[in-house]
Amino acid sequence: MDKLVIIPTYNEKENVEKIIRKVMSLEGSFHILIVDDGSPDGTADIVRDLQQEFPESLHLVCRSGKLGLGTAYIFGFKWALQNDYAFIFEMDADFSHNPEDLVRLHHACAHEGADLAIGSRYVKGGKLVNWPFDRKLISKGGAIYTRLITWMPVQDPTAGFICYRKKVLEQIPLDQVQFVGYAFQVEMKYRAWKAGFTIKEVPITFTDRTEGVSKMSTGIVKEAMLGVWKMRKF
8 A cells, every 4th residue: 555645524525525536536546544523514424435436445534523633634644654555645625735736745755855745835836726815914924933933944834735755654753743733734844854854845726615614713823823932842
């Protein structure tokens, strides 16, 4: 087994079948792990039905309630390592990340020397689509703020579209990762950078969701702003 895409879900019935079918249509035999946090809208039931069609490549884990994005990915990382996947991806369910870019992220790690490939909005060629000006300002400002405090040379530190080589997740102490929201994304990159792994940013077009409801909250933003100061002590 080679490539696993981890997709956390909560109330994604409008998107989950479409995103699964798109990933399964890609060249390169991607597998998918859906980590569903007890979606009351029936997201997990849709995935179960699709497992009849993709019995070897579509996996589902159901958790009891909203436990946070970071814990969903940590669970998925451990599951991927236990099942010996060589390349492990993070991706949203809402098509804000274009599934076709999975191929480009994999290529960066498999053929261009990256240990960690980031789908980046803020390198040359990266774009934001359908975002209001105030959200763009907060996101871009947060990226600059994070770089100033951590000194990490990553233009899009809160990005959630990522390919990891297996060895990166094996070396990062996953049980010590502290944050669960957007600060989780910064922390994982920071730990990888501090461990000496090679990070490459791949330009992507990030499109705001058209179906379902955003999971962004003020608490998540606050965690990220305060969390970067704590990371310098790692």
